[in-house]
């Protein structure tokens with residue numbers, strides 16, 4: 001019997017479904033008769049969630065690998081550059097309470113104890129500014145590259161802000177026209193196969209039964225294959241991450257040529273935080289909050305007040321607000337039998353640090369790399385996938401929680417409860433204890449592809465005013481002269497890049513104008 005894996009069905013045509021289809025199709029030659037056949041079934045009635053506007057730098061590699069040009073991507077998705085996040089009001093909520101988590105690693109990270117040296121000599125400068133030039137680029141609204149920098153290359157590390165609906169549409173068009181993915185617009189109404197066995201096929205409304213050897217569940221939070229059919233339990237994490245609701249709104253700029261922020265602005269509020277994302281055409285703004293601590297109408301008032309800071313009252317009044325509810329958590333396992341869940345079907349925690357699409361990319365990459373060449377090894381593949389992603393979900397939970405538990409805000413029960421040890425995972429409590437005496441290092445996060453490296457932890461800890469005690473005995477790693485050299489070099493890099501890099505909007509305008517001359521995708 002031929003057990004080669006030849007046919008895959010993906011259920012769901014949101015960003016997760018199309019990204020997964022593209023990544024696997026590109027790697028397994030789906031446009032070729034010898035390649036793996038991929039069919040994506042998407043309900044014409046259930047709309048994708050339609051949010052998810054911030055990506056990680058990993059998206060550059062993904063887009064390049066699946067064969068989309070960066071100019072096309074900018075033109076089709078209203079994209080802008082993202083160089084990290086700025087957290088305002090998270091530490092104590094007072095004036096000037098702001099720090100960055102940039103995408104670039106600290107200059108000289110891992111070569112010497114940079115954070116100890118910063119604490120000793122430079123703590124009058126915010127940590128991220130002292131050891132990375134990227135916060136300065138963000139402060140000045142600079143792009144991370146020049147006009148002549150090749151596609152997907154950067155002077156500074158960057159990801160994107162984008163229009164989620166347009167991104168899905170671009171991926172769909174590319175998958176169908178270039179990568180050989182079959183598309184069926186129909187509702188899956190039944191999953192066929194004994195619960196203890198593999199899924200044999202799914203029944204659709206108009207297209208009958210569609211069979212495959214592997215089924216990828218990208219059906220959103222309903223998880224119709226892994227959750228509803230296989231009953232793989234959902235692990236609720238609301239005891240750690242309290243947020244479960246978002247109010248999202250799209251607003252114009254106060255003037256058409258207003259600067260486009262080169263980072264996501266995350267401003268802490270009474271019971272959550274507001275994201276502010278700049279696209280060339282509009283801003284995407286939303287309040288993510290915990291419904292146990294705040295009513296919807298209180299949240300709406302706060303969101304509209306936030307918009308009033310730079311929009312006329314009339315525009316704020318007209319802004320249409322959309323409510324999205326979610327349960328923070330993830331499935332107990334992500335791959336069961338011949339079914340693997342990706343995207344919201346696998347779980348969702350909250351948008352802080354925009355890790356959801358990065359996790360989709362990582363999931364699809366691992367599926368593509370480890371796609372069983374023979375179905376007899378699928379259980380081993382599933383076990384490896386589950387181990388890896390269980391680890392990753394726990395690390396994301398801890399990293400997100402870190403932002404809340406370090407806060408010194410006392411203005412609401414939400415912040416007090418977030419700081420309470422009872423809501424902090426055990427491993428994170430231990431690490432916090434450790435970090436009082438040694439800075440986060442590679443030893444704390446030793447996987448090859450850590451989702452958040454030690455450098456990210458340093459940005460959050462020291463951005464939030466955390467103190468790591470200086471050792472009383474000296475070590476070779478505490479090379480102050482070397483650390484000072486890196487700090488000096490950082491200042492030089494800063495001057496150089498601030499002088500040479502265009503503004504975010506200026507470069508985007510150039511890319512869009514350049515794209516107009518090409519005969520490319522049109523959505």
Ligand SMILES: Cc1cc2nc3c(=O)[nH]c(=O)nc-3n(C[C@H](O)[C@H](O)[C@H](O)COP(=O)(O)OP(=O)(O)OC[C@H]3O[C@@H](n4cnc5c(N)ncnc54)[C@H](O)[C@@H]3O)c2cc1C
Pocket residue numbers: 011012013014015016017041042043044045046047048049050051052053054055164186187188189218219220221222224246248286324326342343344345348350351354355356357358
């Ligand atoms: C408020 C908020 C903000 C976010 N911000 C970010 C961010 O900045 N960055 C980031 O990376 N992520 C973010 N996310 C997460 C991101 O939106 C999702 O990870 C991403 O959109 C992927 O969603 P999905 O494709 O898994 O699900 P969905 O978009 O819900 O798509 C589900 C698909 O399944 C289909 N479907 C469902 N049932 C059936 C059926 N019976 N038959 C056929 N098809 C079916 C639907 O038609 C749809 O196409 C955010 C999420 C929220 C809630």
